[in-house]
Amino acid sequence: MSKKLLYAAQMTAFDKDGNINLDGIRALVRYNIDVNKVDGLYVCGSTGEAFMLNTDEKKQVMKTVYDEANGAIDLVAQVGSLNLKEAKELAKFATDLGYPKLSAVTPFYYNFTFEQIKDYYNEILKDVDNKLLIYSIPALTGVALTTDQFAELFENPKIIGIKYTNADFYLLERVRNAFPDKLILSGFDEMLLPALALNVDGCIGSTYNLNAPRVREEMDAFDAGDIDKARQLQNISNDMITDLIANDIYPTLKLVMKHMGVDAGYVKKPMSHPTPEMEAGAKAIYEKYFK
Numbered sequence: 001m002s003k004k005l006l007y008a009a010q011m012t013a014f015d016k017d018g019n020i021n022l023d024g025i026r027a028l029v030r031y032n033i034d035v036n037k038v039d040g041l042y043v044c045g046s047t048g049e050a051f052m053l054n055t056d057e058k059k060q061v062m063k064t065v066y067d068e069a070n071g072a073i074d075l076v077a078q079v080g081s082l083n084l085k086e087a088k089e090l091a092k093f094a095t096d097l098g099y100p101k102l103s104a105v106t107p108f109y110y111n112f113t114f115e116q117i118k119d120y121y122n123e124i125l126k127d128v129d130n131k132l133l134i135y136s137i138p139a140l141t142g143v144a145l146t147t148d149q150f151a152e153l154f155e156n157p158k159i160i161g162i163k164y165t166n167a168d169f170y171l172l173e174r175v176r177n178a179f180p181d182k183l184i185l186s187g188f189d190e191m192l193l194p195a196l197a198l199n200v201d202g203c204i205g206s207t208y209n210l211n212a213p214r215v216r217e218e219m220d221a222f223d224a225g226d227i228d229k230a231r232q233l234q235n236i237s238n239d240m241i242t243d244l245i246a247n248d249i250y251p252t253l254k255l256v257m258k259h260m261g262v263d264a265g266y267v268k269k270p271m272s273h274p275t276p277e278m279e280a281g282a283k284a285i286y287e288k289y290f291k
């Protein structure tokens with residue numbers, strides 16, 4: 001029976017002033033390897049607050065995660081950027097470090113045409129010997145690729161799959177069946193079970209930094225055909241995710257991590273620093289779901 005892959009979307013620890021905190025990043029990586037036992041980490045994605053980092057900071061994060069992981073798990077470096085030169089530079093940097101996979105968000109904001117999007121991916125990959133997952137997240141980018149467009153992108157053999165952060169299950173079914181050999185990883189944690197039903201290869205998510213053991217159990221139950229158990233576990237996870245979102249998910253992930261013994265520092269402004277109410281909410285989440 002095939003084992004589904006579980007990747008945590010790596011968080012970036014910051015100090016109060018928004019400077020990256022390398023010790024905090026290392027502690028998060030260790031927790032993901034030693035306690036969460038994830039198969040891999042997705043580095044410099046949305047959860048990593050990477051779209052608020054400069055090039056040098058992204059490189060420091062990539063290097064720190066790579067060093068701390070020390071070959072123990074798979075690593076995906078998200079290099080996508082509206083600055084294509086930066087994306088290419090990061091792709092080369094991550095590849096030279098030894099990252100076995102890259103990913104790049106679809107370029108956003110300027111309503112790029114599909115031809116321009118295709119050119120962006122081919123440019124990023126042109127000078128690097130590496131593989132790439134398309135990071136598709138239409139709710140944040142406004143870019144919703146079709147099955148035919150994925151097929152055109154896959155004409156580049158270095159593009160090996162999709163990080164599918166999308167609630168469109170019709171499209172997921174079409175894409176899964178059109179590309180049985182591609183790696184499709186589900187990106188909305190609260191929709192993992194329906195994505196498993198459509199035969200995704202696994203998942204990448206922010207809440208797995210906290211919740212990976214429960215999610216592994218859910219995926220194992222699914223693989224064993226115990227759908228009732230998988231549904232019950234998804235229900236607990238979704239109660240937890242609903243509470244995280246209500247409490248402001250990005251800072252709350254870090255506040256809950258602190259209760260788990262990992263000091264992940266702060267989020268980066270303009271994200272919100274914790275208020276006493278948020279701190280109390282995070283403590284309640286920890287006690288309800290993780291104690």
Ligand code: NAY
Pocket residue numbers: 009010042044045046047048137140165187188189190204205206207241249
């Ligand atoms: C990323 O790049 O870090 C991710 O996309 C991870 C996926 C997360 N999406 C976002 C937008 O943060 O884990 C999800 C998400 O936080 C979770 O499903 C709660 O909605």
